[in-house]
């Protein structure tokens with residue numbers, strides 16, 4: 001298809017055909033929030049929590065960054081896989097507004113009962129994003145807890 005004779009056709013329309021021909025493109029949006037947590041299993045003694053989680057068993061805060069990646073074909077009408085402003089609004093509505101400046105152990109109903117490691121938070125965040133994304137576009141979510149630590153959940157890849 002890329003090598004057909006395009007000499008008589010409108011070049012703009014031809015380019016639209018080329019980009020829409022089942023090429024998968026990844027796009028992403030990053031948002032950030034600040035929150036407190038402690039790695040603490042309520043079923044264990046304070047001593048056992050300290051042994052398991054070290055200083056992370058104490059209440060402390062992180063500047064978290066969450067990045068959602070969407071994968072799909074480019075819509076020839078818009079040139080987008082997804083409007084990243086809409087993805088930003090989705091991340092804010094489904095995650096950020098509930099967790100920003102909160103204690104993740106006690107303040108967020110949909111995190112109740114979860115030890116708020118980066119892994120568990122990434123899974124919980126991903127479930128809330130994936131259910132709201134258009135069919136077939138969900139790819140991955142990465143949560144940075146610090147500049148050095150992240151956890152990523154993905155559907156396919």
Ligand code: NI
Nearest residue numbers: 037056060062
């Ligand atoms: Ni921590």
